Amino acid sequence: MSAADEKQVTDGVSSSLLTGNKGAAISEQVLKTIFAGLAGDTTALEGQASYYDDNGKVYHYQFWLDGKDSAEKLANFLKANAGAKYGDAIKAIYTATLVAGANDKTAATDETPTSKKTSDEITAAFQTGDETGLKYESVKVEKIAGMTKDMIRGVDISTYQSLINAGVKFYDFEGKEASLIKVLSDAGVNWIRLRIWNDPYNADGLGYGGGNTDEESVIKMAAEAKKYGMKVLLDFHYSDFWADPAKQVLPKAWKSLSVNALNKSIQLYTEKVLHDLRDAGASADMVQVGNEITNGAFGLYTDRDHGGNWEDLWKSAKGTQVAQYLKTAAKAVRNAAPQAKIALQLETPNIYKYRTIMTVFKNNGIDYDYLGTSYYPFWSTGNSNGTYKDQDLGKGANTPKNLLAVEQMAKEEFGKSTVVLETGWFNNLNDSDGTGDSVGTMPDMPSGVSYTADPQGQVNEMSDMYKAIIAGGGVGSFYWEPAQIAVKAGWDNWSYNKEMSNVYGTGWASKYAIGYAPDNVMYWNGKETWGGSTWDNVALFDDHGYPLQSLMMYKGFLTGYESPANTASSVSVKASAVNGDAADLADVKDENAVKAGQDLSLSNYLADSAKKYLNGVKGTAISEASLEEIFKGLSDNLKSGQFAGKSGSNYHYEYVLPGKDSAEKLANFLKANQNAKYGDNLAINYDVNLVKDAKAIVNTTSKLSATATAVWGLDNVTIDSPLVKGQALSSDDTAALEKAISQYLTGEEGTEISADTFSKITDALNAGVASNKEYQVKFTDATSVYHYVFYFDASSGDLAALNKGAKYGDPIKVNVSAALKWVKNL
Numbered sequence: 001m002s003a004a005d006e007k008q009v010t011d012g013v014s015s016s017l018l019t020g021n022k023g024a025a026i027s028e029q030v031l032k033t034i035f036a037g038l039a040g041d042t043t044a045l046e047g048q049a050s051y052y053d054d055n056g057k058v059y060h061y062q063f064w065l066d067g068k069d070s071a072e073k074l075a076n077f078l079k080a081n082a083g084a085k086y087g088d089a090i091k092a093i094y095t096a097t098l099v100a101g102a103n104d105k106t107a108a109t110d111e112t113p114t115s116k117k118t119s120d121e122i123t124a125a126f127q128t129g130d131e132t133g134l135k136y137e138s139v140k141v142e143k144i145a146g147m148t149k150d151m152i153r154g155v156d157i158s159t160y161q162s163l164i165n166a167g168v169k170f171y172d173f174e175g176k177e178a179s180l181i182k183v184l185s186d187a188g189v190n191w192i193r194l195r196i197w198n199d200p201y202n203a204d205g206l207g208y209g210g211g212n213t214d215e216e217s218v219i220k221m222a223a224e225a226k227k228y229g230m231k232v233l234l235d236f237h238y239s240d241f242w243a244d245p246a247k248q249v250l251p252k253a254w255k256s257l258s259v260n261a262l263n264k265s266i267q268l269y270t271e272k273v274l275h276d277l278r279d280a281g282a283s284a285d286m287v288q289v290g291n292e293i294t295n296g297a298f299g300l301y302t303d304r305d306h307g308g309n310w311e312d313l314w315k316s317a318k319g320t321q322v323a324q325y326l327k328t329a330a331k332a333v334r335n336a337a338p339q340a341k342i343a344l345q346l347e348t349p350n351i352y353k354y355r356t357i358m359t360v361f362k363n364n365g366i367d368y369d370y371l372g373t374s375y376y377p378f379w380s381t382g383n384s385n386g387t388y389k390d391q392d393l394g395k396g397a398n399t400p401k402n403l404l405a406v407e408q409m410a411k412e413e414f415g416k417s418t419v420v421l422e423t424g425w426f427n428n429l430n431d432s433d434g435t436g437d438s439v440g441t442m443p444d445m446p447s448g449v450s451y452t453a454d455p456q457g458q459v460n461e462m463s464d465m466y467k468a469i470i471a472g473g474g475v476g477s478f479y480w481e482p483a484q485i486a487v488k489a490g491w492d493n494w495s496y497n498k499e500m501s502n503v504y505g506t507g508w509a510s511k512y513a514i515g516y517a518p519d520n521v522m523y524w525n526g527k528e529t530w531g532g533s534t535w536d537n538v539a540l541f542d543d544h545g546y547p548l549q550s551l552m553m554y555k556g557f558l559t560g561y562e563s564p565a566n567t568a569s570s571v572s573v574k575a576s577a578v579n580g581d582a583a584d585l586a587d588v589k590d591e592n593a594v595k596a597g598q599d600l601s602l603s604n605y606l607a608d609s610a611k612k613y614l615n616g617v618k619g620t621a622i623s624e625a626s627l628e629e630i631f632k633g634l635s636d637n638l639k640s641g642q643f644a645g646k647s648g649s650n651y652h653y654e655y656v657l658p659g660k661d662s663a664e665k666l667a668n669f670l671k672a673n674q675n676a677k678y679g680d681n682l683a684i685n686y687d688v689n690l691v692k693d694a695k696a697i698v699n700t701t702s703k704l705s706a707t708a709t710a711v712w713g714l715d716n717v718t719i720d721s722p723l724v725k726g727q728a729l730s731s732d733d734t735a736a737l738e739k740a741i742s743q744y745l746t747g748e749e750g751t752e753i754s755a756d757t758f759s760k761i762t763d764a765l766n767a768g769v770a771s772n773k774e775y776q777v778k779f780t781d782a783t784s785v786y787h788y789v790f791y792f793d794a795s796s797g798d799l800a801a802l803n804k805g806a807k808y809g810d811p812i813k814v815n816v817s818a819a820l821k822w823v824k825n826l
Contacts, residue, residue, distance in 0.1 A: 001094070004048045005063065009092055013037035014167030014487070017503070020086035028078065033499035035077045037488065038092055040065040042712070044795070045094070046103045058102045062795065063094040100798025101762070108629040111616040111678070113137045113566055114428060115454065120768045120789065121612075123821060126430040126543075129490025134427055134542045136615070137455045138563035139549045141556025144466055151466075152419060152476020153554045154191030154233065155184060155540075159211035159484045159506065159533075161221050166487050166504040170545040173552075180483055181221075183547055185228040188554030192225040193421070193478045194218050195235040195291065196273060198251035200505075201512075208241045208513035209530065212505035215273055222282035231285040233343075233478065234277065235421075236270065236329065238298055241509075241517050243291045245347055249516065250299035259321070262298065263328045270332035278337065286341045288421065289329035292374060294346045294357065298325045305520060310353060314360050323364035330367045345372035345421050348380050348397045349406045351388050358414050370475060371410040372421040375403060377451065377461055381443045396446030400468035407472025420469060420477035424538040425461040426453035427550065432543035433486030434494020435507060435532035441825050455550035458540070462553055482540035482551070484533045489543035497532035507532040525779070567618040567679045568611075573600045573686065576658050580690030587645035594653065594688050602655065604743045605684065607633035609763045616678030624670065631669045633763075634684065636756060639748070642697045650693040655686040700749040700809040701742075706734045706816055709796045713786075713820030719775040723788065723818045733771050737790060737814065740769045747808035758800040765792035765816065774823065785823040790816040 001009070017034050020026065039045035040063050047061035067073030080091040114122060114133035125132040160180055172178040172186065181192065196218045200208045211217070222232045237243035240251045254265055270289070277284055290297040295310045300318045302308030313319045330342050344361060346354055358371065377398045385393035388405040396402065407418040431437050442453055449464075451457040462479070469477060486493070487500040501507030509530040514522050522529060536543060540551045549563045578585070578594050594600070610633020613626040640653040659665035672683040706729040714722055723729075729737070738745065741764045744757050771788040792799065796815040803812050 001063070002047075002049060005045070005061075008045060008048070009038060012039050012488075014500070016165060016167045018086075018090065022085075022087045024086050026081070026084045026086060026088075029499070029502060031078055031081055031084070032074065033496065033503050034090060035074055036496035036499045037493075038065060038077075039063075040094055041070055041073055043492065044097075046105060047096075048103055048105070050102045051098070057100065059098050059100055060103045061096045062099050063096055066093040066095055097795070099794050100801060101759075101794065104766075106625060106629055107623075108613055108626040109616070109623060110612045111136050111566065112612045113615070116568075116615065117612075120770050122430065123789070124768050126432050127490055127492055127821070129432075129486075129488065129493060129543065132428075132430075132432070132542060134455065135546045135548055136566050136617075137549060138566055139456045139459050139552070139561075140563070141459050141553045141561040142463065143560040144463060144470065144557045146470040147466065147557045149558065150190075151470075152191050152478070153189055153557070154193055154476065154478040155189050155482050156193035156195070156235075156422065156478050156480045157181070157184075157221065157483050158193070158195045158213050158218075158235075159481060161213075161217040162211045162505045163483070163485070163487070166500050166506050168485065168487055168506070168545060170483065170541065171547070173547055175546070179224065179228075181224050181228050181230070184551075185230060187547065187551045188556075188558065189230070190554075191231045191233060191285075191476070191478065192221070193233040193235055194221055195237055197237055197240050198269065199240045199253065201240075202515070204512075206502075206512040207505040207510060208516060209501050209505040209507050209510035210242060215276060218273075219277060219280045219282060222277055222284075223280055226282045232277075232282060233286040233288065233421075234273070234284040235288040235291055236273075237291045238266065238289075238329070241513055242521075243293075243297065245292050245295050246303075246305050247518055247521065248293070248295070248297045248299060248301040249518070252516070255299070263325065266298070266325055266328050267332045270329050271336040274333065274336035274340075284337050284340045286343060286370075286419075287333045287337060288343050288345055288372060289326055289333065289368075290345065292345055292347045292422075293322070293326075294348065294353070297322050311356065314357050319360055320364060323360050323366060326361070327364055327366045334367060341370060342368040343370040343372035343419055343421065344368050345374065347374035347422075348383070349373055349375065349385075349402050350383070350397060351386060351393070351405055351409055354406055355409060355413065358410065358416070362414060369416070370419045371406075371414070371416045372419050373403075373406065374422040375420045375465060375477070376422070376424060377445070377449065378426070378439050378443050381446055394446060394448075396449060399446055399449050400464045403465065404468040404472045407469070407474050411473055418469070418472060418474040420465065420474070422480040423462070423465060423477055424480050424482070424535070425451055425458045426537055427455055427458060427539060427542075427548055428537055429453050430537060431491055432489055432536045433497040433532040434491035435497065435534055437537045438534045440537070455548045458548075458550040459553045459556070463557065466557060479540065481535050481538075483545075484535045485539055485541055485545060486532060486536055486543045494532070498530070501530065501532055508534045565618040566615060569614045569616075569622070569676070569678055570681045571606065571614070571684055572681050573602055573605060573684045574598065575600055575688045576685035578688045578690070581692070584645070584649075584651065584690055584692050587647050587649060588651065588690065589643075589646055592643045592651075600655070600686060600688075602638060602686075605635050605638060605655075606630070607635070607760055607763055609633060609767055614678075614682070618679040619677055622673070622676045622678060622680075627670055627673055627676070628666065630682070631666050634669070635760070636665070637754070638686070642693060650696060652691055652693060652697065654689045654691055656689065658685055658687045698749045699746055701746045702753070702806070702808055702810055702812050703745075704734050704738050704814050705811045706737055706790075706814045708790075708818045709793045709815040710817035711820075712817060717777055717786065717820060719777060719786065719820070722820070729790075729816070730773075732773065733788070733790070736772060737765070737769050737816070740764055740767075745808075745812070749809050750807050753803065753806050753808060753812075755800045758798075758803065761812075761814075762792050762794075762799050765790070765814070775820075776826070783826040785826060786820050787823055788818045789821050790818055793817040
């Protein structure tokens with residue numbers, strides 16, 4: 001392989017996987033993870049070099065990992081690297097196939113916002129890891145009355161250290177690689193929340209995932225937060241893994257302790273961690289004792305997912321015991337970190353529930369400062385909230401109205417201010433890493449509460465929440481895990497993301513949590529559930545680590561903010577010269593005459609695939625790479641319709657880009673648009689040649705003969721009558737393909753279809769064409785809808801070669817790959 005192609009291989013694998021103590025054996029788990037990051041398993045690695053035959057036709061290599069299927073490819077890779085040690089060269093064996101056409105990979109920037117993309121373009125971007133457009137979505141943030149500089153505008157970034165360990169990068173708003181915490185600070189975030197688990201590892205020292213948030217990683221993150229002037233909230237789960245409404249599992253080391261011994265362990269552990277933070281110069285400014293303890297804590301909890309009820313616990317001796325443990329933890333905080341505020345966190349706001357539990361807190365003398373609550377508007381949307389002060393609170397636990405009532409109750413009845421410890425809203429409804437999201441569909445929202453699933457919706461949800469917090473005298477909020485993104489963008493990379501979770505703990509859980517986390521969490525209907533992020537569609541960063549405009553709300557709530565406008569440049573098409581026989585030009589009627597410098601009314605002069613490069617932030621320069629992509633999308637040698645001259649002779653115009661060859665034509669286009677900025681009018685010039693016709697022109701349209709030469713996406717999904725390799729597409733699916741490329745199928749009867757036209761057909765098909773036929777697949781928890789998306793299959797040969805000598809009116813053979821893709825859940 002060339003150095004350039006070899007670099008593509010290594011770029012797909014985090015350098016952290018290749019780094020270890022020299023001479024130490026590389027584990028099979030790490031080798032499997034390296035393999036999962038290699039291109040050439042389910043999709044080809046496209047070679048960068050171009051090769052030309054004697055006729056000037058271009059080719060490039062496609063590289064595939066050696067083996068007939070994924071299992072054999074993995075086996076071959078493991079065999080080739082058996083006994084490998086850090087410092088050795090890792091071997092990746094590829095086969096090389098020469099295919100027609102050049103590698104279309106480009107450095108051009110597609111700045112089209114998601115909202116301006118087609119549904120198929122969006123699906124393809126989230127599948128492959130291409131630009132989704134989320135970071136180009138504009139927002140408007142209104143200043144909030146009563147918002148102060150000191151009010152908590154915090155985020156929980158507990159997974160951050162594991163992501164960094166795995167090689168994930170974050171960027172600032174200028175596109176430069178930067179510390180995540182600095183980016184947050186610059187955007188107006190002033191607090192960081194970090195969860196801590198006692199011992200999130202199995203007996204072999206392998207992490208449970210979810211960030212593997214042990215004391216060491218927490219201290220690193222807290223110290224970095226202090227470096228940027230942020231305050232730190234430490235969230236004690238008092239568990240080795242997730243403690244939440246569904247489970248509150250005791251740490252392994254505490255499971256056999258008596259009540260007295262457990263009390264002592266809680267005290268000593270709490271004090272030790274807080275002292276260690278202090279000694280590292282990263283003292284906690286707020287401390288949570290317990291996480292979402294509505295259903296219990298410290299191993300004493302009701303099983304919510306199997307009929308358990310919070311009230312049964314808190315009105316029993318077990319509830320009193322939980323309160324005593326909380327009292328011990330709070331006292332330890334006062335001893336070790338007297339400067340820190342103490343919060344107790346409940347979830348799913350409800351006046352009766354919160355009042356009941358807070359009464360238990362009060363009766364047991366727990367010393368704390370704030371009522372903490374989770375607030376997720378997409379959950380518990382149908383809950384009835386009852387009344388408060390004779391006011392009907394309506395439905396939906398997580399509404400501004402209900403939050404305000406809970407705040408008022410906590411302050412007036414218990415003297416406690418409220419802090420929202422977890423919140424979030426959708427940036428979109430797509431998955432970006434192959435692990436299903438916690439919420440992937442828009443729920444039925446309560447009356448009067450509605451937000452769009454995009455960055456502006458994130459701003460609006462947070463704005464409404466902060467207004468309620470301010471009205472109720474609350475102290476602020478924390479956005480939960482706004483940076484838990486894919487390790488490698490694209491749900492095509494699900495295997496790599498899952499394996500990286502096993503190695504670095506980047507996902508919500510790794511396979512090593514089996515045996516500690518309850519089975520109903522780790523499996524669903526017998527299938528494993530652990531893997532990557534389930535929160536990427538709620539993040540404030542895109543799947544490549546670039547901040548969304550919604551992150552700027554933290555400054556915007558203080559001062560107001562509006563994104564720079566994203567605009568599409570317009571295009572002006574003009575005649576640069578008019579050529580033809582003088583007598584013929586004189587014979588043209590005035591209504592058909594064209595003069596140099598005049599505007600031309602042309603259709604189909606710019607391919608749809610190139611139009612996306614017209615979009616960008618108004619006033620910023622259009623890169624030369626983007627201009628080149630626009631140029632590649634221009635049609636050369638267009639033809640007008642036929643018209644009659646004054647003498648009765650027939651004519652037509654031919655429009656060609658000025659220049660003697662492709663290089664000169666590109667140079668002329670770049671010169672005409674030198675220093676162009678987004679929002680400017682781009683100049684496209686054509687030389688216009690008048691051609692006298694010997695006969696009347698008859699246009700005709702070719703039909704397609706389409707065959708599925710590759711079929712993907714049927715793993716773990718069963719549908720009726722699936723496509724098989726070699727099967728002809730149905731008339732409906734063929735019609736969908738014809739519609740997508742209709743502008744290229746019509747021409748002068750008997751005229752040979754040009755290579756340029758076949759190239760444009762290929763580009764149009766490579767954007768993906770969705771079948772209109774949908775398949776419903778029933779799972780235990782939902783019914784999912786799938787459809788096929790068709791792409792040109794380059795592995796079966798170049799389209800022009802496949803249709804050598806084809807003329808308009810002839811059937812055109814097209815080979816496509818058919819990918820079965822998820823559409824939605826019913």
